Amino acid sequence: MTRSPRLAGAGAVVRRRLLVALPVLAATSVGMFALGAASPVDPAKQYAGAAAFTASEENLAQLRANWGVDDPLPVQYLRWIGNLVQGDLGWSTSRHEPVASVLAARAGWTLLLIGVALALVLIASLLLGALAAYRRGGLFDSALRAAAYAVQSMPVFWLGLAAIAVFALALGWMPAGGLTDVTATSTSWSDVAHHLILPVGVLAVSQAPWFVLFVRDAVAESMRDDHVLAARARGLPGRTVLFGHALRTALLPFLTLVGTHLPELVGGAVLVETVFSLPGLGAVTVAAALGSDFPLLAAITLITTAVVLAANLATDLAYAAADPRVRLDG
Amino acid sequence: MTTTESVPAEASPRAAASQPLLAVDGLGVEFRLRDARVHAVSDLSLTVRTGELLAIVGESGCGKSVLAHALLGLLPGNATTTGHALLHHPGADPVDLVTCGQRQLARRVRGRRVGLVPQSPATALNPVRTGRRLLAETLRAHGRDRADADQLAVDVGLDPADLDRYPHELSGGMAQRLVTALALAPDPSLLIADEPTTGLDRPLVDHTLDLLRRRCDNGAAVVLITHDLAAARRVADTVAVMYASRIVEHRDTDQLFTAPAHPYASALLDALPDRAFRPVPGDPPMLTALPPACAFAPRCPRRTDTCADRPQSTPVTGGGTVACHHPIPTGATT
Amino acid sequence: MADLAARPPLLRVARSRLRLRPGRAGAVVAGLILLVAIVGSLLAPLLWPLDQSAVALDQTRMAPSWTHLAGTDDLGRDVAHRTVYGLRVSLLVGAVAALVATVLGGVVGGIAGTLGGRVDRILMRIVDTIAAMPHLLLGIFIVAMLRPSLGAVIASVGLTHWLSTARIVRSELLSLRTRPFIDAAISGGAGRFRVLTRHLLPHVLPRLALATTLMIPHAVWHETALSFLGLGLPPHLASLGNMINDGQGSLLTGAWWASLAPGAVIVVVTLAIAVLAARWRDRLDPRVRAELHL
Numbered sequence: 001m002t003r004s005p006r007l008a009g010a011g012a013v014v015r016r017r018l019l020v021a022l023p024v025l026a027a028t029s030v031g032m033f034a035l036g037a038a039s040p041v042d043p044a045k046q047y048a049g050a051a052a053f054t055a056s057e058e059n060l061a062q063l064r065a066n067w068g069v070d071d072p073l074p075v076q077y078l079r080w081i082g083n084l085v086q087g088d089l090g091w092s093t094s095r096h097e098p099v100a101s102v103l104a105a106r107a108g109w110t111l112l113l114i115g116v117a118l119a120l121v122l123i124a125s126l127l128l129g130a131l132a133a134y135r136r137g138g139l140f141d142s143a144l145r146a147a148a149y150a151v152q153s154m155p156v157f158w159l160g161l162a163a164i165a166v167f168a169l170a171l172g173w174m175p176a177g178g179l180t181d182v183t184a185t186s187t188s189w190s191d192v193a194h195h196l197i198l199p200v201g202v203l204a205v206s207q208a209p210w211f212v213l214f215v216r217d218a219v220a221e222s223m224r225d226d227h228v229l230a231a232r233a234r235g236l237p238g239r240t241v242l243f244g245h246a247l248r249t250a251l252l253p254f255l256t257l258v259g260t261h262l263p264e265l266v267g268g269a270v271l272v273e274t275v276f277s278l279p280g281l282g283a284v285t286v287a288a289a290l291g292s293d294f295p296l297l298a299a300i301t302l303i304t305t306a307v308v309l310a311a312n313l314a315t316d317l318a319y320a321a322a323d324p325r326v327r328l329d330g
Numbered sequence: 331m332t333t334t335e336s337v338p339a340e341a342s343p344r345a346a347a348s349q350p351l352l353a354v355d356g357l358g359v360e361f362r363l364r365d366a367r368v369h370a371v372s373d374l375s376l377t378v379r380t381g382e383l384l385a386i387v388g389e390s391g392c393g394k395s396v397l398a399h400a401l402l403g404l405l406p407g408n409a410t411t412t413g414h415a416l417l418h419h420p421g422a423d424p425v426d427l428v429t430c431g432q433r434q435l436a437r438r439v440r441g442r443r444v445g446l447v448p449q450s451p452a453t454a455l456n457p458v459r460t461g462r463r464l465l466a467e468t469l470r471a472h473g474r475d476r477a478d479a480d481q482l483a484v485d486v487g488l489d490p491a492d493l494d495r496y497p498h499e500l501s502g503g504m505a506q507r508l509v510t511a512l513a514l515a516p517d518p519s520l521l522i523a524d525e526p527t528t529g530l531d532r533p534l535v536d537h538t539l540d541l542l543r544r545r546c547d548n549g550a551a552v553v554l555i556t557h558d559l560a561a562a563r564r565v566a567d568t569v570a571v572m573y574a575s576r577i578v579e580h581r582d583t584d585q586l587f588t589a590p591a592h593p594y595a596s597a598l599l600d601a602l603p604d605r606a607f608r609p610v611p612g613d614p615p616m617l618t619a620l621p622p623a624c625a626f627a628p629r630c631p632r633r634t635d636t637c638a639d640r641p642q643s644t645p646v647t648g649g650g651t652v653a654c655h656h657p658i659p660t661g662a663t664t
Numbered sequence: 665m666a667d668l669a670a671r672p673p674l675l676r677v678a679r680s681r682l683r684l685r686p687g688r689a690g691a692v693v694a695g696l697i698l699l700v701a702i703v704g705s706l707l708a709p710l711l712w713p714l715d716q717s718a719v720a721l722d723q724t725r726m727a728p729s730w731t732h733l734a735g736t737d738d739l740g741r742d743v744a745h746r747t748v749y750g751l752r753v754s755l756l757v758g759a760v761a762a763l764v765a766t767v768l769g770g771v772v773g774g775i776a777g778t779l780g781g782r783v784d785r786i787l788m789r790i791v792d793t794i795a796a797m798p799h800l801l802l803g804i805f806i807v808a809m810l811r812p813s814l815g816a817v818i819a820s821v822g823l824t825h826w827l828s829t830a831r832i833v834r835s836e837l838l839s840l841r842t843r844p845f846i847d848a849a850i851s852g853g854a855g856r857f858r859v860l861t862r863h864l865l866p867h868v869l870p871r872l873a874l875a876t877t878l879m880i881p882h883a884v885w886h887e888t889a890l891s892f893l894g895l896g897l898p899p900h901l902a903s904l905g906n907m908i909n910d911g912q913g914s915l916l917t918g919a920w921w922a923s924l925a926p927g928a929v930i931v932v933v934t935l936a937i938a939v940l941a942a943r944w945r946d947r948l949d950p951r952v953r954a955e956l957h958l
Contacts, residue, residue: 226454229454230509232404
């Protein structure tokens with residue numbers, strides 16, 4: 001393949017994006033820090049936890065001094081962001097362990113959930129959307145669109161509860177939550193997979209409408225493109241016209257849109273994890289929020305944003321690789 | 331829809347003896363829009379014989395391209411096609427292109443029996459595929475060797491090395507030759523070429539026209555849709571002049587160019603640079619608001635009160651048809 | 665060579681813009697549903713007063729019946745009754761939060777769209793980057809820092825949902841700037857403020873109103889999601905999210921109906937708003953009208 005020259009300007013694009021993203025991320029972190037500083041919660045008391053009620057003022061003052069919470073805010077901010085940049089994410093006050101080890105233990109499950117759900121959504125939406133567009137206005141098209149609009153208006157956590165009610169409680173096919181059987185002594189992959197079917201399915205179904213409708217509309221429009229009409233006029237088989245020509249060109253904008261839709265997927269994952277009691281980032285985020293755990297919340301939010309930005313960049317580069325008309329160095 | 335008796339154009343000496351390949355009878359195409367109906371093709375009848383090169387000429391927006399898409403069943407969902415278009419094929423039952431359905435068209439008609447050189451080649455090429463991949467794909471779909479791609483490129487006057495470029499890297503003329511090669515790849519018995527010489531310089535125009543002529547001489551048929559009268563004159567056996575969704579005159583090329591019968595055909599010829607070089611006065615009517623009268627009457631120097639009735643196609647001495655109440659006398663037949 | 669006319673574009677019969685296309689009947693039904701929802705939740709305290717903290721421990725987890733249309737929950741409270749109040753709270757929070765987001769987005773988009781140039785570029789880059797923040801996480805962060813409360817929920821929704829409005833207002837203003845009548849007004853001596861209020865605002869306001877309406881369902885979801893996570897409105901308050909959260913416990917004990925009604929109400933109201941907004945948008949957008957070149 002002669003694709004590599006097309007990515008020749010990738011380095012410049014990455015640099016340009018970083019130049020934009022870093023200042024905005026820094027500004028966001030200032031905003032978040034300001035919000036955290038305005039929070040009525042005393043970090044020292046929080047750190048002490050239940051002990052705060054019995055601790056003496058002296059002890060608390062000692063804690064404050066250790067944490068530097070009485071320093072001027074700019075100093076505190078610089079210390080926090082400096083540590084963050086050096087990889088020290090801070091101490092989680094709600095879980096009483098370093099933020100980094102919380103993330104290390106939890107992020108994998110969330111990534112797995114999002115990754116598998118995204119793969120499912122992409123495959124299903126490409127197939128279903130393209131088929132609906134091919135027989136536009138037909139029975140399948142109408143049914144699919146109606147279903148998509150209906151599912152789109154269902155909150156994901158409600159969908160999750162409905163799935164538990166039907167598949168776990170009424171039918172008994174799947175476990176209602178958790179990652180392994182309560183009786184299990186070790187983690188086996190098949191057990192985990194069995195437990196993940198419902199959460200992944202619910203997340204995928206709840207995210208699918210947007211993707212399905214987009215593919216369907218894009219392909220339906222693409223089916224009237226001159227070059228697709230020309231492909232049909234050449235007598236190419238329907239499958240080739242649909243997947244090789246109409247879908248292929250309709251997909252180019254889809255690539256970048258997948259990147260911009262990732263934040264939705266993250267939010268959905270948090271809710272699904274809560275519904276199914278999965279040990280991912282969702283549960284710790286909620287616990288951290290209840291405990292006003294600034295370091296953990298800020299780290300999760302900022303890191304997720306950075307990951308999404310990186311994914312956006314990756315999809316844009318993929319777009320450039322897939323479309324010969326786009327030149328990165330231009 | 332009223333059907334007029336179709337009078338086949340049996341004028342061409344070159345094609346007179348051969349079999350009818352395509353017989354269009356009372357074809358109508360109508361688009362429904364939110365607040366209007368567009369009559370793009372009205373009550374159109376014509377016959378194309380094997381070995382015949384028929385040129386359809388007319389101003390932009392008269393419905394020529396819609397006719398091409400209608401014959402291939404490529405019109406969008408808001409179009410209604412009426413009438414008949416029988417496609418004959420040796421050793422098989424004739425197929426009615428209007429009623430046979432998408433499946434038949436896709437499996438048996440498009441590409442192999444009826445090919446199309448689409449208009450505006452720049453948009454008719456898949457932007458993410460090279461010419462070679464498109465050609466190979468088309469050849470394979472019709473059971474031909476993909477190695478024929480180079481020969482096809484040479485046939486249309488394209489350097490085979492240019493097949494490895496992406497469409498956006500081709501000039502307008504190169505793209506035009508590529509879409510012609512793509513249409514020729516299945517070797518269709520009837521080729522509809524919609525403005526196939528756009529963007530080509532004079533030698534390549536002649537090259538392409540001669541290529542089409544050779545196809546007819548070898549037993550295929552070509553419908554050349556063009557607004558280039560010189561091109562029509564150079565290669566066509568018969569010429570059909572289209573105006574406001576109807577064919578107003580359909581005659582042997584030489585006869586039409588020496589003695590046009592319809593005032594519109596005559597006005598078109600007067601617009602040629604080597605003749606009076608005088609544009610047709612006035613503007614063509616909107617296809618959304620076609621009058622029940624003769625559509626050309628407002629621009630016609632010969633109109634009278636009878637032109638309030640739409641003229642029917644009638645035979646002309648010397649062969650062919652004209653739809654006019656006051657045709658220009660064509661004089662003695664040759 | 666006789667070119668009879670400039671080359672026409674290939675047959676391109678108007679592609680209808682593809683999206684939800686409700687008919688008149690659908691719009692009427694949606695309108696009625698919304699009317700009932702709004703009037704009902706406004707009049708509820710008069711017609712069917714509710715003691716938010718009342719419990720009836722002798723009537724817990726009763727299945728739907730004529731006395732309890734949607735059943736009762738873990739604490740014996742009537743689900744249908746609380747759903748009405750939940751909808752009232754959710755619509756109120758959703759509408760206020762959507763308004764906050766609209767004002768915020770309108771200001772940012774308005775500045776970017778009227779000033780253009782470098783200001784526009786910088787503001788839009790900021791918008792793009794914030795759009796990459798999962799807004800539920802950001803919303804959780806905001807609520808956590810402000811402590812869960814009505815105000816925090818509204819701030820959380822408002823601060824995370826203004827991006828699309830800013831983009832709409834900006835692009836609308838930028839496209840208006842290129843129209844001749846704006847040039848005419850400026851060359852006629854109209855000041856920047858006058859052009860903005862007399863010429864630009866009347867064009868932008870309908871779109872802004874549409875964007876606000878379309879945002880209400882999003883705001884309702886966001887509010888219910890926060891409440892569902894226990895980070896939204898106070899737990900004793902009947903809100904749709906709180907009720908679905910409570911219902912999660914009941915569900916495992918077999919009382920599936922506890923979160924059915926509140927969820928169904930969200931779905932129905934959301935669909936109704938979407939249908940009405942789609943009709944509205946069709947009216948607003950003349951580009952949907954067919955155009956034809958042959």
